[in-house]
Amino acid sequence: xxxxxWAMWANEQxxxxxxxxxxxxxxxxxxxxxxxxFAAYGVAAGVFVCLLEYxxxxxxxGTSVERxxxxxxxxxxxxxxxxxxxxYVRAFxxxxxxxxxxxxxxxxxxxxxLGIASLIYLLAAIRGEQWLPIxxxxxxxxxxxxxxxxxPQNPPPRPPADLRRKRLEDVEGAAYxxxxxxxxxxx
Amino acid sequence: MGNWIIDHGPSAxxxxxxxxxxxxxxxxxxxxxxxxxxxxxxxHIIGSALSWARAPAAVLNFNCLLVLLPVCRNLLSLLRGSxxxxxxxxxxxxxxxxxxxxxxxxxxxxxTAVHTxxxxxxxxxxxRSRQGGFDILSTTLSRLGELENETYLNPVxxxxxxxxxxxxxxxxxxxxxxITLALILMIxxxxxxIRRSYFEVFWYIHHLFIIFFAGLVxxxxxxxxxxxxxNPPHNFTVCKDQPLEWGKVPECPxxxxxxxxPQTWMWVIGPMFLYLCERLLRFIRYLQSVxxxxxxxxxxxxxxxxxxxxxxxxxxGQYIFMNCPAISQLEWHPFTMTSAPEEDFxxxxxxxxxxxxxxxxxxxxxxxxxxxxxKMAVDGPFGTASEDVFDYxxxxxxxxxxxxxxxxxxxxxxxxxxxxxxxxxRTKKIYFYWLCRxxxxxxxxxxxxxxxxxxxxxRGMEDFLTYNLYLTGWDExxxxxxxxxxxxxxxxxxxxxxxxxxxxxxxxxxxxxIRKENPTSGVGVFLCGPETLAKTLEKKCVKYSDVDxxxxxxxxxxxxx
Numbered sequence: 001x002x003x004x005x006w007a008m009w010a011n012e013q014x015x016x017x018x019x020x021x022x023x024x025x026x027x028x029x030x031x032x033x034x035x036x037x038f039a040a041y042g043v044a045a046g047v048f049v050c051l052l053e054y055x056x057x058x059x060x061x062g063t064s065v066e067r068x069x070x071x072x073x074x075x076x077x078x079x080x081x082x083x084x085x086x087x088y089v090r091a092f093x094x095x096x097x098x099x100x101x102x103x104x105x106x107x108x109x110x111x112x113x114l115g116i117a118s119l120i121y122l123l124a125a126i127r128g129e130q131w132l133p134i135x136x137x138x139x140x141x142x143x144x145x146x147x148x149x150x151x152p153q154n155p156p157p158r159p160p161a162d163l164r165r166k167r168l169e170d171v172e173g174a175a176y177x178x179x180x181x182x183x184x185x186x187x
Numbered sequence: 188m189g190n191w192i193i194d195h196g197p198s199a200x201x202x203x204x205x206x207x208x209x210x211x212x213x214x215x216x217x218x219x220x221x222x223x224x225x226x227x228x229x230x231h232i233i234g235s236a237l238s239w240a241r242a243p244a245a246v247l248n249f250n251c252l253l254v255l256l257p258v259c260r261n262l263l264s265l266l267r268g269s270x271x272x273x274x275x276x277x278x279x280x281x282x283x284x285x286x287x288x289x290x291x292x293x294x295x296x297x298x299t300a301v302h303t304x305x306x307x308x309x310x311x312x313x314x315r316s317r318q319g320g321f322d323i324l325s326t327t328l329s330r331l332g333e334l335e336n337e338t339y340l341n342p343v344x345x346x347x348x349x350x351x352x353x354x355x356x357x358x359x360x361x362x363x364x365x366i367t368l369a370l371i372l373m374i375x376x377x378x379x380x381i382r383r384s385y386f387e388v389f390w391y392i393h394h395l396f397i398i399f400f401a402g403l404v405x406x407x408x409x410x411x412x413x414x415x416x417x418n419p420p421h422n423f424t425v426c427k428d429q430p431l432e433w434g435k436v437p438e439c440p441x442x443x444x445x446x447x448x449p450q451t452w453m454w455v456i457g458p459m460f461l462y463l464c465e466r467l468l469r470f471i472r473y474l475q476s477v478x479x480x481x482x483x484x485x486x487x488x489x490x491x492x493x494x495x496x497x498x499x500x501x502x503x504g505q506y507i508f509m510n511c512p513a514i515s516q517l518e519w520h521p522f523t524m525t526s527a528p529e530e531d532f533x534x535x536x537x538x539x540x541x542x543x544x545x546x547x548x549x550x551x552x553x554x555x556x557x558x559x560x561x562k563m564a565v566d567g568p569f570g571t572a573s574e575d576v577f578d579y580x581x582x583x584x585x586x587x588x589x590x591x592x593x594x595x596x597x598x599x600x601x602x603x604x605x606x607x608x609x610x611x612x613r614t615k616k617i618y619f620y621w622l623c624r625x626x627x628x629x630x631x632x633x634x635x636x637x638x639x640x641x642x643x644x645x646r647g648m649e650d651f652l653t654y655n656l657y658l659t660g661w662d663e664x665x666x667x668x669x670x671x672x673x674x675x676x677x678x679x680x681x682x683x684x685x686x687x688x689x690x691x692x693x694x695x696x697x698x699x700x701i702r703k704e705n706p707t708s709g710v711g712v713f714l715c716g717p718e719t720l721a722k723t724l725e726k727k728c729v730k731y732s733d734v735d736x737x738x739x740x741x742x743x744x745x746x747x748x
Contacts, residue, residue: 004384004385004387004388005384005385008380008381008384008385009375009376009381009385009388012375012376012378012380012381013371013372013375016371016374016375020371023300023304024307027304027307027308028307031307031308031311033307033311033350034311034314034315034349034350056380059384062384065380103351104350104351105307105310105311105349105350105351105353105354106307106311108351108354108364109303109364109367109368109371112364112368113368113371116368116372157670157671179670180670
């Protein structure tokens with residue numbers, strides 16, 4: 001398991017936790033359960049976690065796969081700079097967010113899942129990983145290379161000179177076909 | 188349309204049956220708990236949340252039974268072997284086992300969500316009823332069991348309990364939380380992103396299924412769901428309106444309740460046993476000895492292993508799982524076999540694509556000449572064989588990139604069968620198309636083609652195999668290289684007599700050529716490559732097939748190796 005980036009799994013787990021917290025919160029509020037205030041908190045915290053975790057970070061090695069439509073959120077998350085880049089911050093943030101969920105049954109599952117996600121983020125942070133945005137590479141207009149601007153420096157490839165020498169004793173054998181068709185200049 | 192039915196018909200049928208059973212179970216058990224007299228009083232307290240919890244539970248029982256079966260690959264091989272009589276398209280469904288496993292997994296996830304939400308309502312309402320928050324009938328029902336000789340209805344016994352307390356102190360609640368947590372971890376670690384890049388995380392976390400099944404079996408052992416037995420007779424239609432008179436009035440004795448017997452174990456014990464046998468079999472295979480016949484390092488860091496194992500029989504196009512305890516005790520990795528069944532050994536070509544393969548190659552590079560490699564265990568062979576290739580007079584084989592590997596096995600086998608004049612081989616001509624971005628890591632395949640080319644030339648059979656190599660990832664360096672060496676007899680890239688093409692094949696031209704050269708044959712087209720190419724080839728097969736069965740007809744076969 002040498003090259004694994006734990007943040008990738010932490011991200012999946014945190015996103016799932018956000019959804020579970022949100023669902024538990026909605027159930028608690030809709031059913032007007034005792035302690036529904038915690039459920040309302042669950043809704044808010046769940047939405048926040050989902051928005052934070054939806055944009056996947058760029059992998060250090062290998063190709064990164066974006067989630068559909070994550071560009072806008074990537075820009076937002078990136079705007080917070082080191083707060084969102086650093087995984088220690090995320091680990092402690094998730095740990096703190098999950099605590100109020102533990103006070104009500106409907107949100108307790110979301111709380112535990114988020115706690116686990118927090119632990120995996122902590123592991124990722126200890127291993128020095130950080131969140132980098134996946135942004136499309138800015139298109140730099142490729143400057144046309146030198147050889148297009150200048151006339152060719154080398155003659156077209158042809159067999160070595162001694163083959164091309166006129167050999168009067170073997171006119172047939174001296175014939176050769178140009179590898180690149182030669183057209184006369186049109187001007 | 189006809190092709191679609193042949194290709195997808197059996198899968199569609201299986202999906203239909205599976206969905207049908209799920210729907211039936213859900214509706215049947217929903218109505219059972221929604222209408223059953225035995226649960227009248229329970230329903231009074233928690234309403235339809237009872238049925239909404241029990242219906243997905245039934246679907247969950249069914250799907251937890253199913254989920255273990257598609258991953259018993261040795262069992263599937265056994266089935267495949269015993270159903271040789273049945274149509275090949277039916278047996279090919281066994282190759283889609285992982286897709287089915289995932290589908291069942293998602294259903295389990297979905298039903299768990301519904302089941303859990305329903306139980307959240309249950310626990311909340313049971314608790315509130317116990318605290319007297321609902322009507323007098325509800326409170327009376329919940330208080331049953333307080334006295335010595337009474338049985339209880341409401342599983343929440345303590346009036347001061349909170350739903351969280353109830354969840355974590357009852358068998359049903361505690362096991363439910365634990366196994367749901369295990370399920371969530373299993374699902375997040377099996378997302379495609381994680382699986383493709385960090386397979387070990389997926390594999391090890393997925394073993395949480397042991398906790399899942401253990402918890403599942405005891406999940407119902409708390410006897411929380413109480414039903415009203417018929418004895419003593421308590422007529423609820425009359426008695427529901429006078430709860431305070433129960434026990435005081437002759438026609439309404441105090442109702443007695445009995446817990447519903449847990450049933451999940453009856454569903455899952457069979458598959459659990461089969462899976463245990465499967466793991467045991469893998470362990471036995473692990474103990475069987477495999478000897479190295481030859482270890483060859485090929486260009487571009489490709490390792491060829493020729494292995495011998497007693498009693499091992501393979502068919503073309505099959506794959507094996509390999510385990511090397513010196514690298515990792517628990518990991519089994521799949522490899523398509525590149526040898527023909529006619530050979531007395533089996534071989535695999537291994538590229539360095541990850542931790543395991545890298546370590547293996549490094550280990551074997553350092554071995555002295557002729558020495559045996561580290562202990563290797565082999566499980567298999569698996570997969571539906573591709574014997575159809577031998578049935579056609581003319582075969583068109585198209586391999587893309589890594590998809591060329593099973594064709595090594597096929598081409599070798601065709602050549603052996605031809606040399607032995609095997610009656611099974613009806614093939615008279617083969618057109619082989621090899622499409623890849625670059626030949627890096629496939630030089631060994633070019634070597635194989637060279638060997639075949641030489642042998643065929645030796646027998647005067649140059650026409651038997653026509654192969655066309657298409658390099659789809661060419662650039663200026665390639666063109667420069669080719670223009671300088673244009674007059675060489677063999678191809679500069681592969682060293683073969685037939686030259687490499689650049690770019691993609693123009694299939695219309697190819698099909699026209701094949702049709703011209705084989706005016707009266709049935710042509711089998713086999714592809715191991717991407718879906719888009721499959722669609723293209725399928726269209727061409729239809730376009731260039733003649734209505735007249737005596738003339739050229741193209742038959743498309745998509746192989747998933």
